[in-house]
Amino acid sequence: MTHAHPETLQALFGRGARCVAEEDFPGAVASYDRALEIAPDLAEAHANLGVARERMGALAEAESCYRRALALDPDFLEGLLNLGALLIQQKRFEEAAAIHAAAMRKHPEAPGLWSSLGVLHACLKEDEEAERCLREALRLNPNHHRARYNLSYILLRQMRFIEGWEALEARAWSLALNDQIPAPRWQGEDLAGKALLVGSEAGFGDMIHFVRYLPLLKQCGVARLGLVCPAPLKRLFASLPGVDAVVALGEPVPDLGWDLWTLPMSAPHHCGTRMESIPASIPYLRADPEQVRTWAERLPASALKVGLAWKGNPRFENDADRSLPGLETLAPLASAGILFVSLQKGVAEAEAQDPPPGLAIFDPSSWIDDFADTGALMMNLDLVITVDTAAAHLAGALGRPCWVLLPHHKTDWRWFTGRDDSPWYPGLMRLFRQGPGGWEPVIREVAQALQTVAKAKKES
Structure with a gap:
């Protein structure tokens, strides 16, 4: 940034980014507002302010910020992506398509833009076109995790499990759990005799859905099997067969000599789940x-x-x-x-x-x-x-x-x-x-x- 107060702007941008990461959105707004007092024509500051306002739920204000950023810099890729995503979120699909088309003319090699366009087609249930866009994003950047994660949804809802489960591994995982456990993440290796801790991810329904895999993991020879889950699920999950420890989020994880850790939604991939092998031994939970x-x-x-x-x-x-x-x-x-x-x-x-x-x-x-x-x-x-x-x-x-x-x-x-x-x-x-x-x-x-x-x- 080449402005009159580069260090001040850099500090404000850094503080705003930290506030967004910590979900302190009013703090982020204050930081970016201050940045705009210093540099009122800085497109990046308007776009970042839009992100903070969008995360607060102030969608109209966020849209105004994105459009102001693009008025200042019509080629600003992040502004185009943010506005396009906001329009998709509001189901203003024709407007979103127009924004993506304009962006594509200026940034035809941007993997994030191809990924966003794939999301737009997926929302319109145009799965073939969505898949084409997402694969183009991955051709441009094989490490584009968001595009691979979006592709997993297309593949899995079409029951294309082999590639779908692998693509689902691109989702973000719990770094906090990894910090707690001095052990590597399970990558599908032999579990015989191992102590495996299964962490918590996503929502209550996701956890209930995927804990069906824990008895299957136990059958793979796991010696000690632990589960971390949200507190409202702890008593319910105590009925899971073969689980040696159920720990609520926030509670200390007992030291049972953990060799590996994993997440529930990774189990289908490592267990090689196909349509004919979906673990559906019902019931797998029991009430007292x-x-x-x-x-x-x-x-x-x-x-x-x-x-x-x-x-x-x-x-x-x-x-x-x-x-x-x-x-x-x-x-x-x-x-x-x-x-x-x-x-x-x-x-x-x-x-x-x-x-x-x-x-x-x-x-x-x-x-x-x-x-x-x-x-x-x-x-x-x-x-x-x-x-x-x-x-x-x-x-x-x-x-x-x-x-x-x-x-x-x-x-x-x-x-x-x-x-x-x-x-x-x-x-x-x-x-x-x-x-x-x-x-x-x-x-x-x-x-x-x-x-x-x-x-x-x-x-x-």
């Missing part, structure tokens, strides 16, 4: 029998008990699409003889206190402390209906029938393409896929299917 009996006494009597989860973690990147707007969206499910049981915890649980007319819903949230409690509750339900959140994987892992409402936008790869069932939970899951028309047609389909189940239950 005493808790199950306690919940049986708490629940009101009803011919059909149906659990409902209509919202996931609002911090998830696609939550606006995978979660329902609210409990009222499920009002068409209301029917005499069906007791609905709220499975919500957190921001949406209060909605169960004021349900839509006719939707008889029981709210047990005050008794639920963790996933072990929710699991014991589920064992008393006839069916779980949920959006794509941890409730789906918990139901499947416990062997409970479950209907999953899947969003049209950025459908998760693990549900694959065009299926209404799940090989991960055979015979248990029914997938209801949203089309471009929103949730209303999906809920009508679910309501009809639920009436069929209620009728069969009444006649049995």
Whole structure:
């Protein structure tokens, strides 16, 4: 940077970057605002300010920053990439395509731009074109981890497991865990007689989904097997067979002479999982029998008990699409003889206190402390209906029938393409896929299917 206050600008940029890394976004904004006082026409400062504002959720302000940066420097690649990604996030796909086209004319050899264009095509469900773009990014830079990670989603949702699992290894992994354990990361070598620690990654649902691999790892000859997980999963995961230690995040990891460490989502790659070898021994988690009996006494009597989860973690990147707007969206499910049981915890649980007319819903949230409690509750339900959140994987892992409402936008790869069932939970899951028309047609389909189940239950 060749400006009047180069050291001051460098210090402000460094402080802003640290604040973003530490999620101190107001601090980052303050740093970049100060930089702009010194150099008001510095495109990079406007773009960095946009990143901080975007991370704060101030999307309109972020867009203004990106556009200001590009007004100052129309060829600024980072500004083009940031604006393109923001437009994709907002599903303003035509505008995003125009930005990418303009950027491509100026930077045809930029791997990050090809990767971003691949994401745009993937969001439009143009998988063939998305794959072509992502492979071009990797041709230009074989070490472009983001492009390889994005490619893994395309491959895995098409059930192309051999390359898909390998590409998934490009995701960021837990350096904190690596710092704690004086041992190398498992790369697929023989585990016989080894002490293996499996770390925590991604969300609750991901952990529930992939801990199915721990018994498989034990069968590979692991002598001591440990698991690190979020605290709300600790009691539930204590039921996993063959696990010698379950440690909550933040707790000290016991010294069991660990030889290797890995992450749950790496297991399919190293175990060579194919469609025909998906480990689907259901149930692989179990609820405490005493808790199950306690919940049986708490629940009101009803011919059909149906659990409902209509919202996931609002911090998830696609939550606006995978979660329902609210409990009222499920009002068409209301029917005499069906007791609905709220499975919500957190921001949406209060909605169960004021349900839509006719939707008889029981709210047990005050008794639920963790996933072990929710699991014991589920064992008393006839069916779980949920959006794509941890409730789906918990139901499947416990062997409970479950209907999953899947969003049209950025459908998760693990549900694959065009299926209404799940090989991960055979015979248990029914997938209801949203089309471009929103949730209303999906809920009508679910309501009809639920009436069929209620009728069969009444006649049995």
